[in-house]
Amino acid sequence: MNRSKILAKAKTWFPFYIFMLPGIAYLLINNYLPMLGLYMAFTKVNLVDGIFSGEFLGLQNFKFLTMSSDFPLIIRNTLVYNLIFLILNPIVGIALAFFMNELGSKKILKCFQTSLLLPSLLSIQIITYIVYAFLCIDTGIMNKTILPTLGLDPVKWYTTPEVWPALLIFVHFWMRSGFSSVVYFSSMLSISPEYYEVAELDSASKAKQFWYITLPLLKPTIITLMIISLGAIFKSDFGLFYQVPLGNGALYKTTQTIDTYVFRGLTGSGNLGYSAAAGFLQSVIGFVTVILANWVIRRISPDDAIF
Amino acid sequence: MKNFVAIVLAAFMLVSLAACEQTESSSPSSTLESADSVQSETKTVSGVDNSEPVELTMVIQTDGIECADNAMLDEAINELLNEKLNVTLNIKRCTFTDTRTNMNLWLSSGEPCDVFNSWFSWNTYKDYYADLTPYQDLMPNALEALGNFISNGYNGDQLLGLPAIKDWVSYSCYMMRKDIVEETGMNPEEIKTFADFEVLLRKIKENHPDMYPLTNGTAGRSTLFTSTVNAREDGTQYMTDMCIGTGLGIGLMDPATSSEVSCMFFSDFYKDTIEMAYRWTEEGLMYDSSILNGFEQVVAGTAAGYGTSYKPGIESQETVSCGTEMVAVCMPDPKDGVLVTNTNFNWGVNKNCKDPERACQLLDLLYYDVDLNNLLSWGIEGVHYIKTDDPNIIEYPEGIDASTVSYYSWGKWELPNNYLQYVMAPSPSNLWEEMDEFNMAAAPSKALGFVFDTTPVEGEITAVQNVITQYDPGLGSGTLEPSKLEEFQQALLDNGVQKIIDEAQRQLDEFISNKQ
């Protein structure tokens, strides 16, 4: 490549680097600089001496996670819930977006969208109270109204671990599906109506249109969101898994995840090295998973890989 | 000269440490006699030059609700401190729910927090405190007010913190609605065992079938104090000392006479209690709520009583919250209260404080100055409270009550010396005398002053703590079948509870032999 070509190229792309500058600078300051603090995961933290001057311990902090006899159970819960969310998230989000797209009337659309988004404005404490309003043993709506109407016996919800997988999944979607449906909906709006018009001329059914037009055009969004969720495969929503079941230990079997384990174990000692180690481990596993997933996708359909 | 004083004081410390061994401890409350006369007797401190103005920062906890008059108070406090110590005090008010996080942040970035308390995490925070041993001669009044109890502020031979003077005795009780207890014809003072108590609860249930006779005090906490009491053969109860960690159920089961460390969850008393709790819950005698406090349930009329920790004056305090007269059923006899290591709550000076001498002077003032303490706890006289004929008792000014007053301190109880605070009517005038008597009457635990260093077994503690949260709340509240106890105990063993006990025993033995 000769000089003038390089210059021309630089001239073409220079404005785009200016576009990027504020965002990249912000991420450097807000995200990359504090990552130096991950060093705490390998030390005995003493805050007064400074976060980088703790005694170096190597991998010692990481051992505490494996010390529990319930280690396999904790890992299983964390992974299985995340996998379920991973698969159901796009299905629920796209379904809702699809229904919204069918409405046509803007007023009705507005009503539905507002109501679906309401839960994302509620703090986790309030969601906890709402769940409690339904599940409380003696005054809860389930035991007092719904189950008797159906002719069923009351259930001791907060001490029956078996019902919680379904409950947690329900609450998760109750809280989050409005959010993801908005994302999918805006992607759907970007699909040019021409595609559908052509399909109509060929008298393709709605189902076919969805399958052959909408879904393929949503594919990049779906893949991106999935890869992002894979990054959190080892993390869990503390509010959902701890506060919604009222931190009840009797539900441990189906509600204990890595984050709740760390919380329950460290409320007394507050060992910052341990919590940093747990966070670091969660990130590393998420990172490896994302790299793998991206690699696989690049093999199958290079355009959809996100980096 | 200064060194000489320090040596004398160090000698005094040694003597008082030894004195700890004896059952009779000297009263820490010479300040009690008459709050006003103390100031005139105040020991003057020489040797520190106060001519330079100094700015210090102190951290206190609040419930996060901003009081309209905080700024006014800060001004009044600073006026007082400027005059007495030439100190300008910057008060950082910190929501108690976020204390630990905020403290960690401040400490990590070296922000000033010169005088702060350990907020129940002595073990974590003790490394952040400056050694006050060299400054003891600057705090004569604080040391005198604390007496023997200063030993709780020591870590090895370093004085790292000063314990707050408040209720020191670990002791629990059950608050019951007086009218409902009277209906049963039983005398609450005669109830000394769970068997007696069960009779009372049953009678209440008979009279009021739509009510739970007993519930939890604080939302989410167990009603029964399974892990802090133990019982003799006749069923009468006494307090244990969970010196290794309340959450772990590990400590001294008979703290007044034996220094043997064991785990509560393997005791017979625990087994009996959880069986009883299960029975009570099945029969509707007891109910644990995760989101409601005991007093809220009493106000709503769904419960007749709840479990709470005892301190003198509790009856009038709870009567106010419940809106109906309450009476305490004290199950461990008050004489069976135990003076425990309250090292979780100490005041100290930050290692990075630029002027520790002046900070120590401030601490000293906080331990004896009546005006300063009442400014912090009640506000300004005539604005936030008024005095009554009784010199100890205060009231709210006309037209103002606890919910409308424009300054209040959530953390009154955590201020260095509670005994200096006025008493708000209708609490009894002799509240602090009673508190002091209560503190002094209790037998000191063998582990008094001991701080468990968790470092060697932290991984095990994390695992064991998780096991306990899995079983204990359910078993203790009677919602989990007692048959699960074996599973619980096995899980504790699998996760290394024995290693924690052994380590604790080793450290405690060493502590005791060093003391002798």
Add this chain to the structure above:
Amino acid sequence: MHKPKEKTVYLAVSITMLTICALAIIIPIMIVFMSSVSDESTVIKYGYTLWPQKFSLEAYDYILTRFDVVGRAYAITIGVTFVGTLVSMLISSCLAYALAQRNLPGRKVFMFFVLFTMLFNGGLIPTYYFYTTVFHIKNTYFAYIVPNLLCSAFNVILLRNYFANSVSPALRESAKIDGCSEFKIFRSIIVPLSTPILATIGLLSAIAYWNDWQNALYYVDNAKYASIQQVLRNMTNNISYLANTSSVPSASRQVPGLTVRMAIAVLSMAPLMIAFPFFERYFVKGITIGAVKE
């Protein structure tokens, strides 16, 4: 022939499904609202109900007596949400637009740079350390807006996908030939074509700013300048803390009752319900643009 019929069937199914979902959300929220206007004792005694058993405005009274605190906090949060959302949209969409250029040299590296921030974070303590000791944002207006919320990798990636897949590169090329600068192209061609995604990102970041309590709590010392979520959180959070920490005495009885907590939830939702139509306009505009194009 069958077309209109099919359309009606889909419309009917859509409305039914959405109605079920909306009811599943609205009924619980109605319960929150109704218990906020109920008498405290009856709520404790009989549980939450869809209609108040005994009507009472005591909870709102309680909050109104603290109006100076609540009102100030509202004002702060509304200001922060407004400014923060605008700045955040600007920074994120510029970054995303550059990343959407398929041939940009180093695109993959920058993409990875952005994505990596979703996987690793230093945690609260180091973040605070650098913001306060290096950038000194403590107790400034930046404290509300800058930490963590200004540019999220998630939003950048969503925007990039939209720009890359839904805005035709041909448009840019032709504008380029007409002599437009890149900045002008972005402003007058790309932005107007991207209203649906910009509205989405705006909404998501407005929700994030509205719900944020951490920045004000950690980076602003004076509780006088608390954000609304922080005030609300302080009023509701104390109970769960007391439950988890056995050593703190329950001496404090300032914790407001159940109905107050519910009233707080209602008040924290209300402003977004008012602001929502503003974003909604842009969604609708997105639809119109699509329809007119043909």
